[in-house]
Amino acid sequence: NAGVTQTPKFQVLKTGQSMTLQCAQDMNHNSMYWYRQDPGMGLRLIYYSASEGTTDKGEVPNGYNVSRLNKREFSLRLESAAPSQTSVYFCASESWGGEQYFGPGTRLTVT
């Protein structure tokens, strides 16, 4: 049982480049989330998807877009990367019991 998987694990981008972070879960969860983690700031919610076909903004959505491709997959896209988006990105899915399970993260550096 893989749980929540994320690709890639590491990525270096130049300012202005685009990329998509992939996330998949095999636990049949409805709700999925994207967070970013920055030193001294804990994790902050970027976007979420309460169910297949729906997406909503979290507290720091600027510069990002998301796609809930199906129940398993929830991707995060940076259209034009900026140095302020250097961070570690975590995907999570939520069980019926309200517990969120996190993937291993993607460490992104924008130069």
Added chain:
Amino acid sequence: AQSVTQPDIHITVSEGASLELRCNYSYGATPYLFWYVQSPGQGLQLLLKYFSGDTLVQGIKGFEAEFKRSQSSFNLRKPSVHWSDAAEYFCAVASILTGGGNKLTFGTGTQLKVEL
């Protein structure tokens, strides 16, 4: 708005000693509270949760936490720390999102170092 405060950025304990990590929350309704642990370069692993009922909750790896409504606290404890417990610990409170699901608001974390 909800918030979580973890007053201790770093804590060092000796192996075998007891541990208490502090967490204070601000939330208008009955809170759903969580403790997560993050090892270097890893994702977050759920240690335990409080939704309702018994205010002392047991988690994995020998951890427990006590919910105290009067103090708005949810402190994490372990009677005897092992070297493998060295990691960063995050407290979080859940709030319902308008679109469905729950947003976790995290504290800034407490880095635990264990001295052998």
